[in-house]
Amino acid sequence: MSIPEDARTSIRHDKPEDIAVTKTPTDHRGLRVLGLEECLERLRTAAVGRVVFVDTGEPVVFPVNHAIDGVDVVFRTSWGSKLDVAESSGVVAFEVDGYDSLTESGWSVVVKGTAQLVYESADTDRYDQLGLRSWADIKGLGFWVRIRPVEISGREVIPPSE
Amino acid sequence: MSIPEDARTSIRHDKPEDIAVTKTPTDHRGLRVLGLEECLERLRTAAVGRVVFVDTGEPVVFPVNHAIDGVDVVFRTSWGSKLDVAESSGVVAFEVDGYDSLTESGWSVVVKGTAQLVYESADTDRYDQLGLRSWADIKGLGFWVRIRPVEISGREVIPPSE
Numbered sequence: 320m321s322i323p324e325d326a327r328t329s330i331r332h333d334k335p336e337d338i339a340v341t342k343t344p345t346d347h348r349g350l351r352v353l354g355l356e357e358c359l360e361r362l363r364t365a366a367v368g369r370v371v372f373v374d375t376g377e378p379v380v381f382p383v384n385h386a387i388d389g390v391d392v393v394f395r396t397s398w399g400s401k402l403d404v405a406e407s408s409g410v411v412a413f414e415v416d417g418y419d420s421l422t423e424s425g426w427s428v429v430v431k432g433t434a435q436l437v438y439e440s441a442d443t444d445r446y447d448q449l450g451l452r453s454w455a456d457i458k459g460l461g462f463w464v465r466i467r468p469v470e471i472s473g474r475e476v477i478p479p480s481e
Numbered sequence: 482m483s484i485p486e487d488a489r490t491s492i493r494h495d496k497p498e499d500i501a502v503t504k505t506p507t508d509h510r511g512l513r514v515l516g517l518e519e520c521l522e523r524l525r526t527a528a529v530g531r532v533v534f535v536d537t538g539e540p541v542v543f544p545v546n547h548a549i550d551g552v553d554v555v556f557r558t559s560w561g562s563k564l565d566v567a568e569s570s571g572v573v574a575f576e577v578d579g580y581d582s583l584t585e586s587g588w589s590v591v592v593k594g595t596a597q598l599v600y601e602s603a604d605t606d607r608y609d610q611l612g613l614r615s616w617a618d619i620k621g622l623g624f625w626v627r628i629r630p631v632e633i634s635g636r637e638v639i640p641p642s643e
Contacts, residue, residue, distance in 0.1 A: 367580045367587065371533050371540040377572045378533040378540055382589050384580070410539045418529045418546070423614065425529065427544050452585065 346474070353473030358428045361473065363387045365415035365428075370394070370466075372411045372434070385413070386449035390468055392430055393437070393446050395461035406434050413466050426475035432468040508636070515635030520590045523635065525549045527577035527590075532556070532628075534573045534596070547575070548611035552630055554592055555599070555608050557623035568596050575628050588637035594630040 345351055353361070362368070362385075371380045385394040392413045411434040416427040437443055443463050507513055515523070524530070524547075533542045547556040554575045573596040578589040599605055605625050 366582055367578060369531060369542065369576060369578070371542045373535050373538060373540050376535060377593070378535050378574045380531065380533045380542070380574050380576045380591060382576075382578045382580075382587065384587075412540045412542050414531060414542045414544075416529060416531070416544045418544075420528055425544065425546075429542060431539070 351475040351477070353426065353428065353475060355471060358471045358473040359387065359390065361417070361426065361428050362392065362415055362430070362471075365417070368392070368394075368413050368415040370411065370413055370434075373409070384451065386446065386451040388446060388449060388465070390471070392432075392466040392468070393449070393451075394464055395451065396464055397461050406436060409433070410469075411466055422477065424475065424477040426473065428471065428473040430466060430468045431470045432466045435465050435467065437463040437465045513637040513639070515588065515590065515637060517633060520633045520635040521549065521552065523579070523588065523590050524554065524577055524592070524633075527579070530554070530556075530575050530577040532573065532575055532596075534570050536570065546613065548608065548613040550608060550611060550627070552633070554594075554628040554630070555611070555613075556626055557613065558626055559623050568598060571595070572631075573628055584639065586637065586639040588635065590633065590635040592628060592630045593632045594628045597627050597629065599625040599627045 366384060367382050368385050369380050369382050371378060373379070383394040383396060385392055387393070410431055413430040413432075414427060416425065418425040437446070442465070446463050528546060529544050530547050531542050531544050533540060535541070545556040545558060547554055549555070572593055575592040575594075576589060578587065580587040599608070604627070608625050
């Protein structure tokens with residue numbers, strides 16, 4: 320599996336009417352392009368996603384269990400120093416994927432956006448209602464992080480039957 | 482789940498005797514540190530992993546199905562232009578993880594190293610024997626990529642029972 324990201328579903332958070340903009344149903348490699356609603360549904364139902372960002376030129380990746388608040392990806396983490404970096408590092412990516420070993424089909428959804436630590440109770444109270452049980456809370460060290468998307472893209476590949 | 486990477490199992494590919502060096506069994510957050518053999522076993526058995534690298538300052542992440550050759554991560558992809566970037570971009574990361582919704586336990590293994598496109602038949606013939614069925618081959622566009630690790634780290638978190 321290798322899912323290119325050259326065709327993308329771009330959204331602007333401040334212009335919700337743009338969210339519905341999607342590209343053609345397949346890209347030039349024949350991969351099915353997932354529409355925004357399908358991307359959001361897969362983001363909502365995936366148990367685990369990966370936060371990816373750049374720290375002093377090197378890629379950093381770590382898994383989190385997450386929730387979706389509107390189109391924002393939210394999660395709790397105790398990884399404070401790293402997320403201070405993420406918050407100031409520009410573009411952050413968040414990835415979920417799935418693989419069916421029976422059909423050998425796979426898919427991937429990638430959110431790109433900016434990360435913010437969220438302290439405002441108007442937001443965190445709402446996040447607390449999302450039913451997220453995060454391991455970061457084991458030692459009571461967790462705080463909320465929001466990734467606000469600039470771009471959401473998804474691809475699915477289904478191998479031809481033999 | 483949030484798995485810090487501040488304690489790491491470092492290896493040097495040219496000094497195999499260093500590979501066995503592992504850190505303490507738990508890090509300062511109480512997460513269990515996986516030893517190198519355990520990391521390699523989880524890399525070998527994971528169906529899907531994610532390649533992560535930096536392209537013009539932004540994180541790029543895409544899933545692949547992969548195999549392990551010694552301690553190298555190998556996979557096929559048709560994503561040529563992006564991997565040209567990966568090959569010249571310095572550090573590349575490769576991540577696998579797992580999550581058990583019943584026990585709410587999770588783990589993550591991250592390889593950091595350098596990516597190379599592999600053309601030598603002495604290598605590719607061996608890779609061809611690894612039993613990897615890659616979707617990149619659907620259109621016959623795939624070629625082999627190797628990530629040679631400089632560092633392999635793994636963490637596991639098991640929430641306390643309630």
